[in-house]
Amino acid sequence: MVLPYPYPDELLLSRLIRYLRLSGEQPSSFCLRTFNSRRVSLHPFLTGGISPIASMTNEDPDTILYTQTLAPLFLFFLPKYRNKILTSLLSNKGINIFKGKPLPTFSHRGSRILKWCSICAKENIYDYGVSYWHRTHQIPGLTSCYKHNIKLSFIKLLSRKQLIDKLLPIPNDEITYSSTLDFRLSSFCYELLSNLKNKESNINLVLLYKSRLDELGFVTKNGHLRTSKMMSEFESSFKYFPDGNKAPTNEEYDHSQYIFSSFSNNCYLHPLRYLLQSNSVFQHLLLSHWLFDDAKHLLQYDFPIKNNKHVHKSKESDYKIKQHYLTLLKSGSSLSEVHRQTGKSKNYLKTLALNNGITINSKPHFINKELHHRIVKLAKLNIHRHRIAEQCGISSGAVEQIISSEKGLASWRKQCRFESRRRCHRVCIIRYRQKYPLTIRKEIKKNCYASFMWLYKHDHQWLECNLPPPTKVKKNNRSKA
Template sequence: MRLPPPFPDELLLGRLIRHVTASGESAGALAQRLFGSARTSIHPFLTAGLTRLAESSREDAEVLLNRQTLVPLFLFYLPSHAERLQALVLGDDGAKALRESQIPSFGSGHSVCLKWCPQCAQHDLQEYGVTYWHRTHQIPGVTACYKHPVLLQRVELEGRQRVIAGLLPTCNGYPRPASGIESRVAVFSQNLLTNLGEGRLQIDLGTIYRYRLNELGYITSGGRVRRQSLLRRFALEVEQYRPCPDAPLLRSQDDYRYISELLEPGGSHHPFRHLLFETWLFHEADKMLGYRPSQAKPVLAESRTGESHGLEQRCLKLLKEGRSMAEVYRLTGKSRCYLKRLATQHGVPLNLKPRALTSELQQRIIRMAKSGMHREAISKRCGIGIGSVEQVISSEPGLVAWRKRCHWESKRRRCRARITRYRQRHPDVIRKVIKEECNAEFFWLYGNDREWLQQALPPPKAAVGRARPL
């Protein structure tokens, strides 16, 4: 069986739709012959079973994958899932391929749609005599046409069967203008997808993001990201992007996590988040793919275990040399609170003014903390701030865990006593009444000490039904 030859940038599902439209063959019969089951549900842009389909249509499965689906985009942005995703798409398990693409995890797997541009449809009708579905229009989150500065129209595919005869783009409708950022993201996405269709690329995105941000002045000399200024500028740039179900945008002006997660090495994020950030950061896909940093050494992430340990040892060395905390702060960038806690943990003496928190007072605080006394009470007795008390407690190994355990045991004793006393006062009470009258204690014990609760409660009574009238 031969499918209609593909038009430029045509979606594979669109070719199947054109086939059933022109040939009159039912979608179920086509799915039975190509995929072995009439109930096969074909995903619009992550079509699976490509090896079998290529053999039936005498085409190359790699060409179908790289130039008629959006799989290359997911292989590029999800390198840890790439090998398995490609194998599943070439195979026959579309459900597993969809899960491997992480779309359901991103919260974008519930709505399946097809998008088109009315002006592109009009051009295709004049040029080829028929409209067809463009692959680039289907990129999740993209809302504008890469050729025309207008918004895409969309149709939801609610049924299981997506190969619907006659389901082709229309030229009807008034085109709505797209914003500048929407058009730029569409052009960037189209250029990137075209490059990815030529062959699989592997790029450490987190590293090149940091290189580029460093060139723009958003990385400090210590390798930290200036998140506030970066997010303000980025949010201002993308605020005109219209929200849609498959476009994960910034939640607020303070959504620092949106940026921080993209800079983490090996992260798994929605492709649109990368496309939006890269459009702002590089402006052009060719520039991003061919990016070569100007500096010799990469800007490392601040959350590296080895680097943190080395910085800690350097701080300790400087403190043991008798340097002042102000000087150590200037040399390392670590705060006074961090330096005080580090010195206390390792027994390094500090010459501080005022000298209220002496070693004798620290031992007294530790003794009161071990007895279970509240931080505020310790603060009042010792005449120092609560923050200083918390610092001493956290610097003592195992003390925080011990206090948490004591508080948990105290809570359990209070809840047990409440249930026990209530049962003593009401010996004939049933479980339902205990749950209503001792609600907080009942549910705390149910979640933390269920075995004791079941033994302490009265035995359940058998339900008594109504007598039926004769």
Template structure:
């Protein structure tokens, strides 16, 4: 199998479409040859099975993945899932690749589209004799052509077999100009995608964002983010962008939007990063080459170490026999924090009331192991529910044990309700049980389906009613 030569910035799916058009092969036969199934679902910009196609065409799989799909963007902005996503895309597991791309988690698993620029179509037809699908146009959220500054047109991909779509059409309609922010985002995305074709050193996105925000005056001297002015400025600049609900702030006080982007280890849609990167840095080159000052980098890295130092200091003071009040004055940590710390490390506290002594703790643990409710334990022992919860959470394995007991109790109750209903109504159908024992039925359906299927009456065969002519 010899694929047609790739055009500049051509989408990998577009090359496959051109191959089928040139050879006359059917989509089903091609899918069966490559994937072993004629009903496989092919993703437009995260196409799986690259290794198999590269093997058949004699090309390099890594090059195809990095130069003709949007995988580099997902590798860059989702480093925790990059290895798994890459393996799935290469081996051909499209369903797993879709899950590892986190698109379902971002509420972006709806109808897929292919986008094109009408001016690019005319230009490609004039220079190359054929129009093709551009990769940079397919970036989710991008609505403008980076080169011609017009809004992209799109067509929905409603069926799973997406090789039938054909080439982008030449439509004679009014061309709509894009806004300035749309053009900036499209240009930033195109340049960054081109840079990511080559291996890049690991980048701490949070450090870059916070340092740039600090330079713009959105970080306080204590290191906290001025969320109100930041979100007000951001939403004002995005007002001209045709927004999609899941990719943009819902309103000017949607502080959770910016908090997720500035939290280390949080997964966010790549377009959110592209949007913030464009707003902060304007160009991809400035973004990649931006150097975080040493003082800021060290202050961010030392935050966790400072917390550990404070915790160790609290432990040392508590072990020396200091009271909670003294340790609070010296460290600033609350009494609840200090009590929890002492319980975790088995440090005896010199508390004045001395109500929650060792004997009472053992009694609470015994009652908790028997499955007694926290309120009942509180009334029996004469102490607050908060103290009860503290003792239970500090005992290893006790929380899991109580959860398991609660699960077994709930399962017994639901089973008993179904069995009792069947005894009272021996002729009841499945639909009757589902209607009259709705909560128990669905609890068992989700958590104990084998028992439910075994205990329900056998399903009745449907009756066919023949219409008389």
């Protein structure tokens, strides 16, 4: 099978429609031969089953994916779904992209749409003898032609009828010019889609947006986003979007207006967080066009090198202040006196002294080396910290600080508690089996539920070895009348 040669910016679905029109083959037989199923629904701009099509036409599947579908835009703006998009489109399971709501369905009242420009259709018929579907026109939310500055016409696609041999754009004489903002946005989308041909993109969108916003003065010195200022300027730039002052006349304009209004209404708390959580490519295109105004500037953006001298200075000053605290503690001053001089809390100073092996002087109680060793010894015996505090006459907080200052002691006590709990649950199961030797697993789980579930989660191998063997299911062979 040989598909017609792709025209500039042609959609894969358009090539399949032209093949059916030239060959005369029925869509059902083509789907059965290519996808092994007659009931195949092909998405207009995220067409699945690329690998089966490429194997029958001896073409490169990556070339088809990156030049004849809108996959490059989704891979660029939604990197967290990259693997799912690639595997779904290359395999014969394109519908998996929309399962679990990773991507919107792009439907309008239960039907998908295809868009075209009347002047583009006339020029295609004059140049190639046939009109075809342009890939850039199908970007969700786009309402203007990137070449002629006129509104796009649209047609609804009923379910499971996307592959029709006569479904090609038809020129019409009704032409309505679009606004300058719509035309500039469509030109930006075309330029960006034309340059997204690399299989791998190392651009970090979060860092890209933050750096550009910082360059435009929307980020404070502390790294916080000036949300109100940013959103006010963003909304003023898209004040008459879409279609200028005129009311929208079809569903696509309603859809683009809805996307813009939902973006502007939900971004006042944290615009970047909302944008990265939403799966709307058109919202990314709106923000990218507002920030960069040029697709090449977006793709070739040089991240500004920040001066990190103040960071090193702050680290050096913190180290000097910490050394000053240690000097005061080593001089023999009491904890209260150091607290009054530095303004730091007593818990912080006490932890700092214990981590650096400094003996501190405290007026209420003096923890000498002997008491310290005694607390560590009792802690290694896995005695509760409240009991240790009662025996030593100090607070439980001081005991906790001494335990945390000893390397590996806290993890050792945690392991001891785990072993003690496991031993108790094991004994519970063993005693129940000794008391009821003919019991089954279901009864053990019912009467020793807490021990059974704990061992099932933390000691599954021992539980399987010490439970009675599972009983086989007995079939009830009923006599048939």
